[in-house]
Amino acid sequence: MTASQTRVPRSSEMLDDYLLSEEQLEAMYRYMLLSRRLEERMMTLNRQGRADFVIAGAGQEAAQVGAGMALKAGTDYAAPYYRDLGVMLVLGMTAREAMLNALGKLDDPNSFGRQMPSHWGSAKRRVLTQSSVVATQLVHAVGVALGAKMRNDPIVAFASCGEGSTSRGDFHEALNFAAIHKLPVIFFVENNGYAISERTEKEMPVPHVADRASAYGIQSAVVDGLDAIAVYQTVRPAVDQARRGAGPFLIEAKCFRMWAHSSDDDHRRYRPREELENWASRDPIALFRQRVEEDCLFPPEDLDAIESGVEVEVRAAAKWALDQPDPSPDDMFGFVYKEGDDG
């Protein structure tokens, strides 16, 4: 543990400055659940042969939703990574859009069927288009923050990735440049313990990604990624101080990947059986539900209402999306170059 690093308390010791209202807590639960149910539906469609590929964030919803809610949607820029369905939902993506994306439909607002599913992008939601090359987006977020700083715009750039991405040079280059120029960037690492099949100890010799921050001279924190409230209460102050000009912040959320790397992967080949059998005890949504019931964060009877609402929404969205038009061969053409003069 380095000097610049702080451990954040569990949410039972909620920080006064960053209390969440009942409404926000209900929204938090709803987003997490919507993300999970959408991914379950996508996986079902995949197993039915109707969706070619699924790469999911199941198990990481608390980290994603907690962090996403700390941003100013529509103001702040986000460069998320492919597991971040939860972040995208908080930033405004609808269940219908998520299903269009999963099916590669012509009207998918992320890439119009041009990219694999879960490669996000939305000009109106200020989400940078992303590729499958990991960690490149961290540098893009730094560029956005540099532009904002040059113009004195009070925005924050949020860049997320898995811990696997932190092995790449772009992770280092992004942290280094952001730190030199004190840029408003939040680096959010969802450490789910695996880079596909490689366990963390094969990726790095230190216990925490956040340990690296001190070498760049930036602040960092490690937070329990299964606890949405704790994540929010860690990310939100970092966002606020970055917005005020205090420079970048690295936050590592310790997560648990519930599913295989993707629909094309079988993690039983490389994960211990007990780890997989016990996943339910580390399900962030179940944990949240339990907290609501125990600590009465909001009326527990609302849980079921939210649950049934989400069920209906997801089923309807999937059904609707399946009927939407597929791209035609000609839809691959166009926009290789942006037309016009942008002087």
Next chain:
Amino acid sequence: MAEVSVLEAVHETLDEVLAADERVFLLGEDLEAGGVFRATDGLSAKYPGRVLDAPLAESSIIGITIGAAHYGQRPIAEIQFADFIHAGFDQLCSEASRWSWRTRGEQYLPMVVRTPWGGGVHGGQHHSQSIEAYYAHMPGIKVVAPSFPADYRSLLKAALADPNPVLFLEHKRTYRLIRQEVEGAPAEDRIGKSRITRRGDDLTVFAYGLMLHESLAAAEELAGEGIECTVVDLLTLNPLDQDTILEAARATGKVLIVHEDTLTGGLGGELAGIIAEHAFEDLDAPIRRLAGPDIPPMPFHEVMESAFMPDRTKIAAAARDLAAY
């Protein structure tokens, strides 16, 4: 009106675009001190906060340029020598090139990456290379390689005005060697256009950068022997100006393509392919390529270096041979 060198043309244009648009900024290594070729000399003091030294990390120089362009700035990155640009290959080819395509133009990148390239400077393997073929292969990146100062000015401005990533190649041997009275000189301001610089009916030479000047010198020499060359300054290497290329090839039916890049997989193969495919019935001889030999990089020692590079003598010899065919 004084003559302007390639380097002065670049420097003046950077000064001009920085003055004209607050969104323009420069990012690269050693820029604040003026750059190793002095292309940004004095600009840091004149435009405080808009000429930025970057750490020695090409991937982030290009990646940050992507982010800033996405945000709405007009960044111009400099990669100190083209030889080092490949550390940013992923950012250019896996990201920048398809930013517009994968969002159907909702997101786009008005960015420029400038970089000095080419040999003839005793720069050895990592200060002499031709890197254009790797990047010209990638749809979505425009690759520009001017030869004359006037075109450097007009095309650098065009690159900045373009809403797409433009790789702007500056031949370092010509920086101070090539001077031009720019007033009244032809200045191409459209990316994607080539220029027929000289017309003759015996054969057609295609070149760019230093090789264009060597080709023009060879053409002048050949004219004294009664061999008249059409010489095409390609100017843009991607997307290629197919119309002008075919017009020039058809004009003589004999084609000589010159580049200092190595032969295999070089741009000459693509040009030859276009001409063979579309102008077959106008050809009067096999298409010839004069290029660097297939050894990995440019050698250092000047004897080997000059053996590696095409020059006016070799071009003239190849042209004579072709004209006689």
Next chain:
Amino acid sequence: MATVTMPQLGESVTEGTVLQWLKQPGDTVALDEPLCEIETEKVAAELPSPFEGTLGEILVPEGETVDVDAPLCTIEEVAASAPEPAPAAVAEPAGRETVPAAPVADNNRDGVYSPVVQRLAAKHDIDLAAIAGSGRGGRVTRKDVQALIDEREREAAAADGIPPAAAPLPLPDGEVVPPPEVATVAASDAYDVVPLSPTRRKIGENMARSTAEAPQAWMMVEADVSGLVDLRTRERERFVGVDLTYLPYFASTVAHTLTDFPELNARWHGDELRRYRRVNLGIAIATERGLVVPVVPNARDLSVAGLARRIDDLVARAHAGKLRIEDMEAGTFTVNNTGAFGSIASNPIVNHPQIGIVTMERVVRRPVVVEGDAIAIRSMMNIALSFDHRALDGAEAGAFLAALKERLEALG
């Protein structure tokens, strides 16, 4: 005697300046001892002597700039008595240097012809076997076939009494315009191919762009310019050195009328229309190289005399090919003196991204009905306006033309 040359200090450097000599002729010079200070565009540095001995002659005085490799001074070497090593023979890198080393394969075979030769021969019914080829090994080249085709064409034309295609074109007034000075690079029997000059190509592109992009509407009015004709006759003598035409009057009137119609003094920029406070008037000029439209900036602030001089200067430089880029930029509206060609009605193409162009047609004296139903001989002129219908409608354009007509008729 060894010679010290200007080193290349820095990649891309082509020359260097001797700032100061640190050694003088006769001085002893140790190996690596500084000889002089030199400066290039990249660095300033001392030049350490590459030889040991006595400085002989200084060949470049202080302050002088010379090319890289130029001799700077000579040094009488200490070991000069030792025989100089023979220069190392530079091996001919035959076959291994710049690709390709091999000449075009001499694969001429009887009856094998290049694609273009075969195509031309088939088209013109030529027996290739009968041609003595000028290529390597007697190969028949494109030029050989073309020469035969050209010869046949000349013979046929002579038989038909048709003049050669490239003959100068006589104009009605007897003036002769020479054919454009461009090389004919390809031809068939029926036509000559004239390669497009850059100007011609640019004109073509601009015209095509304008018509493709801007929906253009046209209208014309007729003005009685008898007053202007008198005025010009009166004022003509006062103008020394400038042949006063109607154009400056017309330009001045257009510029002032635009003040009342700012909606026409504008440029169309995609999703916005930019109305300009200053009138930068484009003047269409036909030159030997093609049409050019230089701009008179701030035309409204110039007198007729000032406009006349300014236009005269532009015309002269346009014909001499000496227009500058800035002469061509930032026009907000264009005037075309089509009357100079004798035209009485024309339909100009808007000079995109401007949105309006007006022509002044030829002044014609003819009988017209005047006040009181009388018939009089008046000097009449048509004024035609094309405009970008995206930017404005017929009502505004018509009002502008009416105002222009009124102002013109009030002159004199």
